[in-house]
Amino acid sequence: MRTREDFLEAARTVNHEIKEQQNRKSIRYHWHEADVTVLEGVLARGDRRIGAVIANAYRNGALYDAWTDEFSAEIWERAFAQAGVDPAFYTTRERDVDEILPWDFIDIGVTKKFLKKEWQLAQMGRVTPNCRQSCSGCGAVCYGGGVCVENKN
Numbered sequence: 001m002r003t004r005e006d007f008l009e010a011a012r013t014v015n016h017e018i019k020e021q022q023n024r025k026s027i028r029y030h031w032h033e034a035d036v037t038v039l040e041g042v043l044a045r046g047d048r049r050i051g052a053v054i055a056n057a058y059r060n061g062a063l064y065d066a067w068t069d070e071f072s073a074e075i076w077e078r079a080f081a082q083a084g085v086d087p088a089f090y091t092t093r094e095r096d097v098d099e100i101l102p103w104d105f106i107d108i109g110v111t112k113k114f115l116k117k118e119w120q121l122a123q124m125g126r127v128t129p130n131c132r133q134s135c136s137g138c139g140a141v142c143y144g145g146g147v148c149v150e151n152k153n
């Protein structure tokens with residue numbers, strides 16, 4: 001995941017470019033708060049240690065964090081520090097493709113082998129064909145529905 005500073009720089013770049021456009025008055029640009037984006041990244045990738053962070057944040061006063069005016073990055077920073085958890089472990093750390101991930105126990109049909117292959121293709125800038133063009137064997141066919149079986153009777 002990109003860093004908070006990367007997100008801010010990207011938002012500034014886009015904002016600047018929009019201001020340069022002749023039709024700028026007809027363009028509306030909203031960007032996500034960088035601190036919220038990073039926190040979402042942690043929560044999306046988090047393991048059981050994040051439970052203590054969430055409990056700390058609640059005790060520190062976090063409640064309606066989805067509302068921008070209620071969100072406090074400082075409350076969450078304190079919550080991470082109290083739990084001894086570094087957010088970067090879940091966001092900017094480069095992971096080994098063989099790392100065991102917190103959600104690996106959930107069977108979604110799509111195999112880890114397929115996801116690893118997709119990661120390698122993405123790094124080479126290669127696009128996997130649309131499922132309606134050809135099946136790439138992701139594993140979701142095990143559910144026997146949707147695009148995997150349409151028009152194949």
Ligand code: SF4
Pocket residue numbers: 131134135136137138139140141147148
């Ligand atoms: S057609 Fe089904 S099994 Fe094949 S790649 Fe698409 S979702 Fe996966």
